[in-house]
Amino acid sequence: MVQWYPGHMAKAFREMDEKIKFVDLVIVLLDARVPESSFNPEVAKKFQNKQVLYILTKADKADNVETKKWCKHYEQKGNFVIAVNSKDNQTKKIVMRTITKALEEKRKKDALKGLKPRAIKAMVVGIPNVGKSTLINNLAGKKVAFVGDKPGVTKAQQWIKLNQDLELLDTPGVLWPKFENPIVGFNLALTGAIKDDILRIEDILDYGVKLLHELYPGVLEKRYGVSEEYIDDYITHLGREKKLYANKEIDINRVCMLILNDLRNGSLGNITLDRIQEDINE
Secondary structure, three states: OOOOHHHHHHHHHHHHHHHHHHHHEEEEEEEEOOOOOOOHHHHHHHHOOEEEEEEOOOOHHOHHHHHHHHHHHHOOOOOOEEEOOOOOOHHHHHHHHHHHOOOOOHHHHHOOOOOOOEEEEEEEEEEOOOHHHHHHHHOOOOOOOOOOOOOOOOOOEEEEEEOOOOOEEOOOEEEEOOEEEHHHHHHHHHHHOOOOOOOOHHHHHHHHHHHHHHHHHHHHHHHOOOEEEHHHHHHHHHHHEEEEEEEEEOOOOHHHHHHHHHHHHHOOOOOOOOOHEEEEEE
């Protein structure tokens, strides 16, 4: 069981409770590489009575076949869902069109009540490093939110007026106090949602290389030229092959970071670590 819960996250949860009643829409960002692991069950409890739009970010780094399955999975539960590359020029058009569609029913009801149209207020939520600030900057067409490649860049809520029709509430990335399933912690560590010093990096990569071998056999061998027949001790074999030593010993940390960085930046190809449960049971 993994525990990591900085004070600013607890504060962010309290602030969500205060602001949720003022928003028309909750935009939930999920990492397309780990759609299930990046779903925060504690945040989900807060927007049960709100219209929700799920956006799978970093779709350009995920397995397109699996991303389509995950989108279908959320759609079948009655949700609005899209998958995007938050840096792509077409993303703004896709997101804005979907927001309009998601609130179409509400607009009709407001009109029947004689209420005048007003700016949509939407809360953007997600785990750390899922790409909230990158997406918001794309929608705004300029840098209005801080962006970083490490978790925990956004520390406080801020309202951002995109235009006369839409205002976004940018919230800090929040995790939940305990990951009962250790696999969730490993998946989030592999994709950079939690800081690299929270879990032992050798444990993370031992899990990671075996999962990659299971889901994408041959991808490690193609990248590093080291046979996957050594998968049970792949880190050691890779370190020896690449001559990554420190004081005449294999530098395990350097080997792990080599694989970790390649996984995160897409050098291993388009990877999705979470799979639909029905597929696994087949």
